[in-house]
Amino acid sequence: MTVAYHRRPVLWNIDYDAPAARLVAIVGPNGAGKSTLIKAVLNLIPRASGEVRFFGEPYRQMRQRVAYVPQRTSVDWDFPVTAQDVVVMGLYGRLGWFRPVTRSARRAALESLERVGLADFAHRQISQLSGGQQQRVFLARALVQQADLYLMDEPLAGVDAATERTIVNLLQDLRQRGKTALVVHHDLQTVTEYFDEVLLLNTRVIAAGPVEAIFTVENLKRTYGGKLALLDQVGHQMTLTGRSP
Amino acid sequence: MNWLDYNTRVVLAGTVLLGVSSGVVGTYMLLRKRALVGDVASHAALPGIGLAYLIMEQSHPGTGKWLPGLLLGAALSASAGLLVSHGLRQIRRIKEDAALGITLSLFFGVGVALLTLIQALPTGQSAGLNDFIFGKAASMVASDVVGLAITACVVIVVCAVVHKELALICFDAEYAAAGGWSVGGVDLLLTALVIVVTVLGMQSVGLLLVVALLVLPPTSARFWTDRLGTMVWTSALLGGVASAAGVLLSAGVPKLAAGATIVLMGTAGFAVSVLFGRRRGLYWHWRAESETRQRVGLDDLLRAVYEVIEPKLSSAAADLTAGSVSLPELVSSRRWSTFRVRGLLQLAQSRGLMRRDAQDRFHLTATGRREAQRAVRNHRLWELYLIHYAAVAPTHVDRSADAIEHVLQPEIVDELEELLRDSSRTPAMPQSPHSAREAGGM
Numbered sequence A: 001m002t003v004a005y006h007r008r009p010v011l012w013n014i015d016y017d018a019p020a021a022r023l024v025a026i027v028g029p030n031g032a033g034k035s036t037l038i039k040a041v042l043n044l045i046p047r048a049s050g051e052v053r054f055f056g057e058p059y060r061q062m063r064q065r066v067a068y069v070p071q072r073t074s075v076d077w078d079f080p081v082t083a084q085d086v087v088v089m090g091l092y093g094r095l096g097w098f099r100p101v102t103r104s105a106r107r108a109a110l111e112s113l114e115r116v117g118l119a120d121f122a123h124r125q126i127s128q129l130s131g132g133q134q135q136r137v138f139l140a141r142a143l144v145q146q147a148d149l150y151l152m153d154e155p156l157a158g159v160d161a162a163t164e165r166t167i168v169n170l171l172q173d174l175r176q177r178g179k180t181a182l183v184v185h186h187d188l189q190t191v192t193e194y195f196d197e198v199l200l201l202n203t204r205v206i207a208a209g210p211v212e213a214i215f216t217v218e219n220l221k222r223t224y225g226g227k228l229a230l231l232d233q234v235g236h237q238m239t240l241t242g243r244s245p
Numbered sequence B: 001m002n003w004l005d006y007n008t009r010v011v012l013a014g015t016v017l018l019g020v021s022s023g024v025v026g027t028y029m030l031l032r033k034r035a036l037v038g039d040v041a042s043h044a045a046l047p048g049i050g051l052a053y054l055i056m057e058q059s060h061p062g063t064g065k066w067l068p069g070l071l072l073g074a075a076l077s078a079s080a081g082l083l084v085s086h087g088l089r090q091i092r093r094i095k096e097d098a099a100l101g102i103t104l105s106l107f108f109g110v111g112v113a114l115l116t117l118i119q120a121l122p123t124g125q126s127a128g129l130n131d132f133i134f135g136k137a138a139s140m141v142a143s144d145v146v147g148l149a150i151t152a153c154v155v156i157v158v159c160a161v162v163h164k165e166l167a168l169i170c171f172d173a174e175y176a177a178a179g180g181w182s183v184g185g186v187d188l189l190l191t192a193l194v195i196v197v198t199v200l201g202m203q204s205v206g207l208l209l210v211v212a213l214l215v216l217p218p219t220s221a222r223f224w225t226d227r228l229g230t231m232v233w234t235s236a237l238l239g240g241v242a243s244a245a246g247v248l249l250s251a252g253v254p255k256l257a258a259g260a261t262i263v264l265m266g267t268a269g270f271a272v273s274v275l276f277g278r279r280r281g282l283y284w285h286w287r288a289e290s291e292t293r294q295r296v297g298l299d300d301l302l303r304a305v306y307e308v309i310e311p312k313l314s315s316a317a318a319d320l321t322a323g324s325v326s327l328p329e330l331v332s333s334r335r336w337s338t339f340r341v342r343g344l345l346q347l348a349q350s351r352g353l354m355r356r357d358a359q360d361r362f363h364l365t366a367t368g369r370r371e372a373q374r375a376v377r378n379h380r381l382w383e384l385y386l387i388h389y390a391a392v393a394p395t396h397v398d399r400s401a402d403a404i405e406h407v408l409q410p411e412i413v414d415e416l417e418e419l420l421r422d423s424s425r426t427p428a429m430p431q432s433p434h435s436a437r438e439a440g441g442m
Helices: A034-041 A059-063 A084-097 A102-115 A131-144 A162-175 A188-194 A217-224 A227-238 B007-032 B037-059 B069-090 B096-120 B140-160 B163-171 B173-178 B183-204 B210-221 B227-252 B258-276 B282-312 B328-335 B337-352 B366-389 B395-407 B409-419 B435-439
Strands: A004-006 A010-011 A023-027 A066-069 A149-153 A182-183 A197-201 A204-210 B354-356 B362-364
Touching: A004 B037, A010 A034, A023 A162, A023 A188, A034 A149, A034 A182, A059 A066, A059 A084, A066 A131, A084 A131, A084 B163, A102 A131, A102 B037, A131 A149, A131 A162, A131 B096, A162 A182, A162 B163, A197 A217, A204 A217, B007 B037, B007 B140, B007 B163, B007 B183, B007 B210, B007 B227, B007 B258, B037 B069, B037 B096, B037 B183, B037 B210, B069 B096, B069 B140, B069 B183, B140 B163, B163 B173, B163 B227, B173 B183, B183 B210, B183 B258, B183 B409, B210 B227, B210 B258, B227 B258, B258 B282, B282 B328, B282 B337, B282 B362, B282 B366, B337 B354, B362 B366, B366 B409
Parallel strands: A023 A182, A023 A197, A066 A149, A149 A182
Antiparallel strands: A004 A010, A197 A204, B354 B362
16 A cells, blocks of 8 residues: 655555564654554555555454554543543444443443553543553553454553553463554564564565564664664664574 | 513523533533634624525515524524635645634624625614624523524533544544544534534624633533533533523623623633632642642751751750750751741741740750651651662762652651661661761752
8 A cells, every 4th residue: 555645655555464463563763654554554544545454354344353552642631531431432433323331331441441450540530640551541442442453553652661561461462362463663672572573664664574584683774774873772682682683 | 580570581591501502512612622613603603694684684675683594694604614714724834723713804804894784774773783793682582592492402412412422532533533433523513513502692692702601611610520521511500600690690780781791700600610620720739739838848847957956965865855956057057048947937836846945046846856757767768768779879869858758658668667677777767878967068
C-alpha cells in the first residue's frame, strides 16, 4: 500500500505480512511513518493505493478482532472519566449503538485493569494517574476487547520501569495465547530482548523478519541513514549481549 | 407562587427547560472542544430570520411574524453558516478560529443588513425582529412555550440515548473511528442539537447571549465533579437554576431584560463554582497549598530550633524545653529572612508549639518538643537513607531532604528506621550526618 499527504508519499510501497503469534517491533527514525502505518492500516488515514487484509478479510469485517492502542498523548487526560470508564470504551463496539453500558461490561473492565495492575485505581479520574499508569489504562482498554491482533503506537514511550515490565509481560502473555502484536517501538536497545520480529521502516520497508536475521547494524544503517553515533551505541550493546552485530 | 402572574409562569417554565437542555448539550459541545460553534450558529441564524420574514410576508401578507417559520429560517441559516465555516477550514491556510470568525461576522452582517431593510418596509416596524438579537422572554406566549418545551425534551432524550457514543467521540475520536464508529455522524448530530438549542434560546436570551447558556453551565459543572454523567446533570441543573433566577429577577425589576439577567445569574454560578467547586475550586486549591506551606514552614522552624538548642545541652538526655533560642540565632542558623522567621515564630506560638519569655527568647513547649523531635528524626532518617541507598552526594543531602521529608508517611518512617538500625549510632535518634552549622550554611 502507499499513503500520501498532499501528494508527497509518507509511506511508499509497503508490502508486509505479519506472522501470527509473534511480537513485532516497528522500528524507524522520526518521520519514518511508523504511526502513519498503523493509522493507514486501521483506515484512519486514507490510503493512496493498496489494500490491507486482516485474517484474509477487509478491516471493516474484522474490527472486533483488532485492538488499537493509540499514543498516550493523543487524548486530553483532563476528561471527566475514571480509569474504568475508559476501559469500558473498549467494549462499546461489542455493545453497539444506543445500548447503555452493562454491569458485566463494567466488571470485565475491572478485570482488565487488574491485569495491568491498576485495580486500585479503577475509580480515579484519569488525570490523577501517572504517565505510565495512563498508558496501562489504554492497554487495558485494548485487552478488554479480547482481540487477536494488537496494534500499539509507542506503548513504551516515556513510561516508568514498573509499567515497562508490566507491558512487556502482558505482550509475552498475549503471544503465548497465540495473539499477535505490532508495536511501534523507539528504544533500539530493547528490541532484541522484547520482540521476535522486527519491521524496519523508513518511508518504505527496509527489512522485515525475525529479529536475529534482520536486526543487524547493516540494516539499521540503511534505516537510520547517517545517525552513526546512535548505531555505534547499539552495536556496542549487541556486542555486550553476546550477539554478533 | 401566586404572586407570579400567568405570563411570568409560562415564561419561567419555557426558559428553565431551555436552560436544562442547553446545559446538557453544552456539556458535550464543550468536551468536544467546540465551544464556539454555538456562537457561530447563533450569529449565523440572523439572516435566516430576516429571509423567513420576507418570504412569509411576500406569500401571505401579515403572516411574517409566524414564530415556527422564523425559527425554521434561523435553523437553516445557522446550518448554512456552520457548513461555510467547515468549508473554509478545508482550505489549508485558514485555521479553525479564523474560519469561525469569518463566518460569524459575514452572516451577522448580512442579517443586520436584512433587518435594516425590513425596518424600512411599512409592516417592518412592528415585526419586532430585533428582539431576536437581545431576546425578549416577556414576549413569549403559552403556545410558543409548549413548542419550546417539547423540543427541549426531545433534545434531552436524544442526548440520553446517545450519551455513550457522544462520550466516546468527545474523549477519543480516533479510537472511536478505529472501532468503526461514525465520528462524522455523531458530530453532525451534536451540531444539530447545538443549532436546535441555539434557535430555541434566541427568543428568550437573544442570539448574542445564547452561547453563554451553552458554555457557562458545563464549565461551572466541571468544578464540581470528575464524572461525565454527573457533569451532564449538574450542568443541566445549573442551566435550569440560572434561567429560573434570571427570569424571576427580570420579572421583579421593571424593564430589566431577562436575557441579560439569565446570563448574569449563569456567570454568578460560574464564579461560585470556580472559587468553591469541590473538585478543583480555586479556594480549596489555595487552602491546601497554604496548609502545606505552613506545615513545611513549621517543620523547618522546629528543626532549626532543635539544632540550635541541641549543642547547648549538657547531655543527650537533657530536656529540650529547658533550652532557648533568640531571633538572631535562628536567623543566622538558616538562610531565612528575619521577616520569615518572625512569621513562623508567631505561627508556632499560636499553635502552642513555642512560647516567648520576658527576655525575648523562645522556648519549645512540651508539644513543640515532641513535634521538633519528630521532624528532626524524620529528616535525619531520610538523610541517612539518601547517603546509604540513593548515592546522593553528602553535600546535597540537606537540600533534597528538605523537600522530601514532608511527604513521608509514618509507616515509611518506621520502615526506614528498621532498615537503618544497623548503620545508625543511636537508634532511637540517629545523629545528623553533618553538624547543624554545616547544614545551615548550605
